[in-house]
Amino acid sequence: MNLKKIIRGIYQTITWHYWSNRLGELGPGSRFASQISWHKPDRIAIGSNVFIKKRCRLEAINTGKTPGIIHLRIGDNTTFQEGCQVSAAQQVTIGKDVLIGANVLITDNDHIYDHPDKPAAAIRDLYTAPVIIEDGCWLGFACVVLKGVTIGRRAVIGANAVVTRDIPPYCVAAGVPARVIKRFSGHEAVRP
Numbered sequence: 001m002n003l004k005k006i007i008r009g010i011y012q013t014i015t016w017h018y019w020s021n022r023l024g025e026l027g028p029g030s031r032f033a034s035q036i037s038w039h040k041p042d043r044i045a046i047g048s049n050v051f052i053k054k055r056c057r058l059e060a061i062n063t064g065k066t067p068g069i070i071h072l073r074i075g076d077n078t079t080f081q082e083g084c085q086v087s088a089a090q091q092v093t094i095g096k097d098v099l100i101g102a103n104v105l106i107t108d109n110d111h112i113y114d115h116p117d118k119p120a121a122a123i124r125d126l127y128t129a130p131v132i133i134e135d136g137c138w139l140g141f142a143c144v145v146l147k148g149v150t151i152g153r154r155a156v157i158g159a160n161a162v163v164t165r166d167i168p169p170y171c172v173a174a175g176v177p178a179r180v181i182k183r184f185s186g187h188e189a190v191r192p
Contacts, residue, residue: 024070043069043088047076047096057085061109061126075135080104090128095135101159103142106131110147134169143178 012031020026022041027048035054038044043060052058060071072088075096082102086092089109094100109128113120129148133139137151140159151157151167158174158181167173172182 027076040071044072044074045070046074047078049077050074050079052080052084053082055083056080059085059087061087061089088131089126091130093131094133095137095153097136098133099138101139101141101143104139104145105143106133106139106145108147 015032016026016028016030019032019041022038023044023046024042025045025047027046027050029049030046030051032052033054033056036052037057037059039057039059039061041058041060044058058072071090072086072092072094074094075098077096078094078098078100080100081104084100084102084104085106086094087105087107087109092106092108094106100106108131109126111120112123112125112127115123127147131145131147132150133145134151134153134155136154138156139145139151140157140161142159143157143161143163145151145157145163149163149166151163152169152171154170155167156172157163157167157178158172160176161174161178162176163173164177167178167180168183170184171180172184173180175181
């Protein structure tokens with residue numbers, strides 16, 4: 001084993017122990033690259049063997065003062081590519097074995113912009129609705145998942161798509177707004 005691998009292993013062990021005391025939950029084998037931005041990590045639960053690459057931002061926002069409530073839950077074996085952002089004001093649930101491409105945005109909230117007297121920049125309240133991304137999904141490069149959306153099991157979201165409504169399981173969705181362009185069964189996805 002070369003020195004570089006030994007140092008990387010020591011760094012990952014130290015990082016895991018550091019974050020296990022700060023996150024709401026942290027499963028074994030999860031790894032984080034450098035330059036990750038966290039906001040209220042005690043409201044974030046991360047499963048086992050999750051890998052989060054550089055320049056990602058994970059935030060639980062506007063959550064009040066009730067301790068112990070998890071607003072962002074990430075399932076086992078999920079991978080975030082570089083530059084992803086997840087914003088959870090109410091509840092974002094990401095299932096197991098999800099692949100999230102680079103620069104993806106997932107949010108369960110919108111700023112209030114239609115107040116009769118105040119400009120949007122002066123309003124701190126949010127519109128929120130939970131987001132659920134079920135097991136085995138693949139979110140393509142720079143796609144956006146907006147509040148109130150459920151993405152069904154093993155669905156694929158195309159690059160640069162904007163998901164504004166529910167996507168059923170076992171399908172491919174693309175476009176702005178995202179719409180289903182192909183359906184497949186769970187068996188068709190497996191190739192010999």
